[in-house]
Amino acid sequence: MGDNARVASVLEEVADLLELKEDSFFQVRAYRRAAREISALTGDIRDLYVRGHLDQVPGVGKAIRDKVIEVLRTGELQYLKDLQNEFPAGLLQVMQVPDIGPKTAGRLYKELRVTNLQDLRAAAEQHRIRMLKGFGERTEYNILKGIRYLESRQGRMLLGYAYPRGKALEEHMRERGFDLVSLGGSLRRMKETIGDIDILVGSSEAERAMDTFVSYPLTAEVLLRGETKTSIRSQDGVQVDMRVVAPSSFGAALQYFTGSKEHNVKVRTLANELGYKVNEYGVFRSSDGEKVAGETEEDVYDALGMQWVPPEMREDRGEVELARKGQVPRAVTLSDICGDLHTHSEASDGVDTVEAMAAAAEALGYEYLAITDHSRSLTVGNGLSAERLLESMEHVRRVNEDRPGIHLLIGTEVEIDERGGLDYPPKLLEDLDIVVAAVHSRFKMAPEDMTERLVTAVSNENVNVLAHPTGRIIGEREGYSFDMERVMQAAKDNGVAMEVNAFPERLDLSDLHCAMARERGVAISINSDAHNVRQLDHMRYGVATAKRGWVPPEMVLNALPWEALRKHLDI
DNA sequence: GCCGTTTTCGGCCCGACTGTTTTCAGTCG
Numbered sequence: 369m370g371d372n373a374r375v376a377s378v379l380e381e382v383a384d385l386l387e388l389k390e391d392s393f394f395q396v397r398a399y400r401r402a403a404r405e406i407s408a409l410t411g412d413i414r415d416l417y418v419r420g421h422l423d424q425v426p427g428v429g430k431a432i433r434d435k436v437i438e439v440l441r442t443g444e445l446q447y448l449k450d451l452q453n454e455f456p457a458g459l460l461q462v463m464q465v466p467d468i469g470p471k472t473a474g475r476l477y478k479e480l481r482v483t484n485l486q487d488l489r490a491a492a493e494q495h496r497i498r499m500l501k502g503f504g505e506r507t508e509y510n511i512l513k514g515i516r517y518l519e520s521r522q523g524r525m526l527l528g529y530a531y532p533r534g535k536a537l538e539e540h541m542r543e544r545g546f547d548l549v550s551l552g553g554s555l556r557r558m559k560e561t562i563g564d565i566d567i568l569v570g571s572s573e574a575e576r577a578m579d580t581f582v583s584y585p586l587t588a589e590v591l592l593r594g595e596t597k598t599s600i601r602s603q604d605g606v607q608v609d610m611r612v613v614a615p616s617s618f619g620a621a622l623q624y625f626t627g628s629k630e631h632n633v634k635v636r637t638l639a640n641e642l643g644y645k646v647n648e649y650g651v652f653r654s655s656d657g658e659k660v661a662g663e664t665e666e667d668v669y670d671a672l673g674m675q676w677v678p679p680e681m682r683e684d685r686g687e688v689e690l691a692r693k694g695q696v697p698r699a700v701t702l703s704d705i706c707g708d709l710h711t712h713s714e715a716s717d718g719v720d721t722v723e724a725m726a727a728a729a730e731a732l733g734y735e736y737l738a739i740t741d742h743s744r745s746l747t748v749g750n751g752l753s754a755e756r757l758l759e760s761m762e763h764v765r766r767v768n769e770d771r772p773g774i775h776l777l778i779g780t781e782v783e784i785d786e787r788g789g790l791d792y793p794p795k796l797l798e799d800l801d802i803v804v805a806a807v808h809s810r811f812k813m814a815p816e817d818m819t820e821r822l823v824t825a826v827s828n829e830n831v832n833v834l835a836h837p838t839g840r841i842i843g844e845r846e847g848y849s850f851d852m853e854r855v856m857q858a859a860k861d862n863g864v865a866m867e868v869n870a871f872p873e874r875l876d877l878s879d880l881h882c883a884m885a886r887e888r889g890v891a892i893s894i895n896s897d898a899h900n901v902r903q904l905d906h907m908r909y910g911v912a913t914a915k916r917g918w919v920p921p922e923m924v925l926n927a928l929p930w931e932a933l934r935k936h937l938d939i
Numbered sequence: 940g941c942c943g944t945t946t947t948c949g950g951c952c953c954g955a956c957t958g959t960t961t962t963c964a965g966t967c968g
Binding site: 401429431502504506510641 | 940959960964
């Protein structure tokens, strides 16, 4: 874990524990905000500390600054230890149970000595909870259900898992006559992981919309049903929340329902200052309650003197201020992408032929496609020997001649050995159109050695792209440790693009690393790493990740049209 | 605990739904 993540997690835990104290609501918010700002920094917080610039971090004032310094110096925080002594650690688990927040957890602790999930289950089973004032039978039932849910769920799902499911539900509603439908929440913002799927419908037939929603064939359980809001759990365990509003409020509701929460808080605070009130039904003048916007999102932002902000950028990372000035930067979108520079065929560990991949890429409207099969050392990926690579080059050339509709690039995803050397001789690499270099072995080297390894690799004159630079697999393993700043600098110096690998498990670079690359002027290449034709569609997740890092199309290698790319790669 | 083209003090987004209540607090997003 880096310094930023460590400091943020300490502050986050302080906030969690402070919630259990009464009258500390705004303190909790302050700690959470500071934690969020710090984890979203694109530089190292230790650098800011050393230069005495901690105060520049929004949300960090005197008190939190001192605590940050203590964590950076000692790795610990006495204040946190004191809080930990005050409340049992298990109470934080208790608060994870749906419908149990700090107030309820605090009362259960004080009145029933509930200190962890086991205690909570026992108290509910022995009907001790219903004895408390304000609690009843139903609450006990819901608590037991909540505990089961907590134990069964495995955290957040991948964007690539949620997206097709959300789209299918959207389609389900559309096919039944609901035209105003949109995904919302973190799925619309295309975060790398998603908690619940949110869907918004604009319709005057709320009742029929609810019926249509719960009749979705994959519905396993209806969790909640009201007049405007219904939640289901689908058979694959995904919770889906649907909200219905009148068509005239669709834009305001979409803005509200998309979030992020932090973005909305800032927008609404700004609205207050301007004399407006914003809710999911519209923008209202505070003076007379007159509605001034609501039908479209554009109207809502416009009424507040703001530019419309793409959902991927609504994370309160400065976009609200820029939107006010009409200076939201243009970030890359799927339509900017001209081709895919990292894909596999059946020659290595892909399943489809070069012909099929080329046809699929052409169908996507791409101008070009690079076939980059694995190199010889990656035996688990059926890596190509030098001889097989030569054969493959011949094959790709022939397909290229047969398909005038698309330009095929002959490439490789070449292994980077532990000293930064490459898996094929330079002469062979020179003959390829594109070289994508990647680490697939020896992940646990000392950080200094890994940095050297990657710097050496990107300094190799034959390398064009550094594939999945951190090697992380979301939810399974952290990326390898190295100095990202140095590797980015070396990539920039050598004209090498850093990849945003669009595979849902990778999304590597992450949105934050994309922001870091953008600030430092390092080129990005967004690639699907497809191992079959369907996976070419993963491109959208990579593009969204780059967009979340505000990467402009000019910085994206494969947003170059074919002639410009050819010139750049000197082929 | 932070913050200020009104403020160094007094604010800090807003509404739906639930369970347990006769009017609302807590939780959630």
